[in-house]
Amino acid sequence: MARTPRREVIDESSVGVFHCVNRCVRRAFLCGQDPVSGQDFDHRRAWIQRRMEFLAGEFGVEVLGFAVMSNHLHVILRTRPDVVAEWSDNDIALRWWNxxxxxxxxxxxxxxxxEAxxxxxxxxxxxxxxRRQRxxxxxxxxxWLAxxxxxxxxxxxxxxxxxWEGRYKCxxxxxxxxxxxxxxxxxxxxVRAGIAATPETSRHTSGYERIEASKVEIGTIRHSDTPNPEQAPRQDDWLSPIELDKQSERSTTRSARRASDRGYLSLDLTAYLKLLDWTGRQIRRGKRGSIPxxxxxxxxxxxxxxxxxxxxxxxxRKLFHRAAGSPTTLAAEAARRGKRWLAGMQTSRECFAG
Known part of the structure; x- marks a missing residue:
């Protein structure tokens, strides 16, 4: 199947959310423990995560989620040309310099x-x-991540x-x-790969970062009568917050570690982590219990x-290919690309009520 041109998938003039996957060459374990040679490349996962943290503070592209695996990388990104349009010329120049x-x-x-x-x-x-567009x-x-x-x-x-293999999948x-x-x-x-039992032990994922940050925040509140949020930034403050609060869509300051404070789901962090934990337990057991x-x-x-x-x-990833969404949004995306339909429509009808 021929690959869809990138210009058909991404409209760089508008806000969009994308699931991107980049895989190491020959599916080798270049970011983990190689079972054949015995070499350990696990430290490279930290390289990738630190690089994402840095880029999140410079680009108008927000990191919503990520997972650094032994031989591939998953990252969910939201492009924010609307935020970048508000940056001053001096801000653009300074970010480009960095x-x-x-x-x-x-x-x-x-x-x-x-100054010169x-x-x-x-x-x-x-x-x-x-450069502003870029x-x-x-x-x-x-x-600039890869x-x-x-x-x-x-x-x-x-x-x-x-x-890395050829271009990343989007x-x-x-x-x-x-x-x-x-x-x-x-x-x-x-958890799916069998290298972690629970989300809280899944290092180098956004779920792990959010759980660890929540633990620290709870500990700070319990041990301090007047906690100062400016004193110690949250471990996950380079990631976009979970809860979508339209009052917090403003651009953050130049020293911030992300482009804006805008969330992306209509549920809070506690509800998301509970859903994540329950789902992970069902996957590990191999059969599904009743959902709370x-x-x-x-x-x-x-x-x-x-x-x-x-x-x-x-x-x-098996169920959805070129795009993921409800039947209604898939139909709209097909029309935007000038196509009659997109693969995955039947799957969408089954998984999403539409």
């Missing part, structure tokens, strides 16, 4: 630019406009050649039901089949 610095500190971090160096970045309005580009985010990791790994291995998530199912699917990847009533209500509100929920999460 991504492509002409000088670095001894530890490799970008050196502080001089910033002036060089600001002098050409046409180039500056192009700072909300999904392709540029994924490119390339430094590949160079660093090749240097460590004293070799040349590809670290799947638009068209509505909240698809986004919830994909988020749980991504967070439970280590409060979780069933969440699925009913989003018009997701509770009977098929575990199967939808466990086989998300």
């Amino acid at each position: 991504l492509f610095p002409l000088r670095r500190e001894q530890d490799g971090s970008p050196a502080e630019p001089t 160096e910033l002036g060089m970045l600001l002098c050409d309005s046409k180039v500056l406009a192009e 700072l909300s580009s999904l392709s540029w985010f994924m490119r 390339e430094p990791i590949a160079r660093r790994a090749n240097k460590e291995d004293e070799c040349t050649g590809r670290f 799947q638009p998530l068209l509505d909240e039901a698809a986004l919830l199912a994909c988020s749980v699917y991504v967070d439970l990847n280590p 009533s409060d979780l069933a209500l969440i699925l009913e509100r989003l018009q997701i089949s509770a009977d098929l929920w575990v199967n939808t999460v466990q086989n998300f």
